[in-house]
Amino acid sequence: MLLNFESEKPIYLQLAEAIEDDILRGIFEEEQQIISTTEISVNFKINPATAGKGVNLLVDEGILYKKRGVGMFVSSGAKEKILTKRKERFYEDFIVRLLEEAEKLKIAKHEVINMIEGSNEK
Amino acid sequence: MSTIEIKGISKIYGDTKALSDINLTIEENKIYGLLGRNGAGKTTLLNLITNRIFPTTGRISIDGGVVLENDEALSNVFYMMEKNLYPEGLKVKEIFNWTKEFYPLFNHNYANSLAEKFELNINKKVKQLSTGYTSIFKVIIALASNAKIIILDEPVLGLDAYHREMLYKEILTNYIESPKTIIISTHLIEEISDILEEVLIIKEGKLIVKDSVENLLSSAYKISGEASRVDQYIKGLTYIGEETIGKFKSVTILDKKRNEALAKELELDFSKAELQKLFISLTN
Numbered sequence: 001m002l003l004n005f006e007s008e009k010p011i012y013l014q015l016a017e018a019i020e021d022d023i024l025r026g027i028f029e030e031e032q033q034i035i036s037t038t039e040i041s042v043n044f045k046i047n048p049a050t051a052g053k054g055v056n057l058l059v060d061e062g063i064l065y066k067k068r069g070v071g072m073f074v075s076s077g078a079k080e081k082i083l084t085k086r087k088e089r090f091y092e093d094f095i096v097r098l099l100e101e102a103e104k105l106k107i108a109k110h111e112v113i114n115m116i117e118g119s120n121e122k
Numbered sequence: 123m124s125t126i127e128i129k130g131i132s133k134i135y136g137d138t139k140a141l142s143d144i145n146l147t148i149e150e151n152k153i154y155g156l157l158g159r160n161g162a163g164k165t166t167l168l169n170l171i172t173n174r175i176f177p178t179t180g181r182i183s184i185d186g187g188v189v190l191e192n193d194e195a196l197s198n199v200f201y202m203m204e205k206n207l208y209p210e211g212l213k214v215k216e217i218f219n220w221t222k223e224f225y226p227l228f229n230h231n232y233a234n235s236l237a238e239k240f241e242l243n244i245n246k247k248v249k250q251l252s253t254g255y256t257s258i259f260k261v262i263i264a265l266a267s268n269a270k271i272i273i274l275d276e277p278v279l280g281l282d283a284y285h286r287e288m289l290y291k292e293i294l295t296n297y298i299e300s301p302k303t304i305i306i307s308t309h310l311i312e313e314i315s316d317i318l319e320e321v322l323i324i325k326e327g328k329l330i331v332k333d334s335v336e337n338l339l340s341s342a343y344k345i346s347g348e349a350s351r352v353d354q355y356i357k358g359l360t361y362i363g364e365e366t367i368g369k370f371k372s373v374t375i376l377d378k379k380r381n382e383a384l385a386k387e388l389e390l391d392f393s394k395a396e397l398q399k400l401f402i403s404l405t406n
């Protein structure tokens with residue numbers, strides 16, 4: 001798990017995204033336990049309330065679930081949920097920014113398309 | 123329970139107002155950062171909470187019990203002072219025993235295990251400890267006291283980065299395992315900002331901020347880019363912490379709202395405000 005304390009995003013959001021990334025990469029598997037908020041808090045030296053807020057965000061979205069007295073688990077279907085959510089954001093987060101940057105660098109749209117197609121062949 | 127209620131507290135020394143009209147509730151089981159410049163009144167406030175000095179006006183109570191000469195209320199509070207008040211001729215282990223007299227819940231085994239972790243030799247006399255180890259020794263006692271409220275005044279004084287990190291982790295572990303109210307007074311703000319839940323800022327004897335770290339940080343943001351364009355962006359806005367390197371400039375804007383469109387047009391970048399910068403501007 002990776003947290004970037006320089007980032008503009010609040011720590012709890014970063015934490016939620018970092019857990020999601022780890023689920024997508026298979027570091028945390030569905031129906032398996034993830035590290036506890038205690039471990040997160042101590043390892044990253046963040047207030048437990050902040051850690052709890054990040055984890056609870058994923059509980060609310062049905063990506064994680066709590067087993068009383070045991071800990072946090074990855075829900076089945078979590079990966080799919082994250083993929084759907086991230087795909088929806090892909091356009092806003094990446095394509096729009098890509099085109100903005102291209103405009104700044106005066107790269108024409110067809111050149112961008114060529115680059116994408118070129119990188120596909122590799 | 124361990125709520126501290128501070129009502130209308132003032133402390134006057136001669137014609138100096140060290141604290142004026144402080145009203146504040148310190149809720150239980152939260153980690154507070156008490157910030158303020160040198161001489162702002164932090165230690166005076168801590169001394170008042172722990173009945174080491176008396177207020178000129180106002181009252182402080184812990185769970186409804188006024189702290190004035192109230193040993194029962196105060197037995198729930200452990201105050202680690204910046205100054206070392208332990209008898210210097212005593213050995214560390216003797217002071218562990220001694221602490222148990224005043225704090226019956228003092229966990230001796232835990233204190234010993236922490237000493238081992240930090241490689242603090244408990245057979246050494248207090249006066250033989252370096253500045254850093256004096257800090258470690260005092261924090262160990264505070265953590266092992268099992269008090270409901272622990273107050274740490276400059277807990278990492280003289281510690282290297284390695285020991286500071288260890289200590290922050292120990293404080294968090296202790297807090298998670300047995301939730302308590304922790305008040306940390308420190309000058310190393312950026313380092314502890316993520317550990318804190320709430321921030322209290324005192325300026326010239328007045329409480330000027332009581333807010334969550336998250337709220338405080340989201341009330342400002344940094345903008346940077348080419349100097350003349352940054353100037354264009356900040357026109358009419360309240361800002362602090364101007365920094366210029368060549369033609370590059372960055373400032374912290376004291377506002378929640380960002381003008382995304384203008385920033386884009388001017389090719390400026392947003393970034394997170396730092397607690398330290400906000401602190402400097404608020405206390406200046």
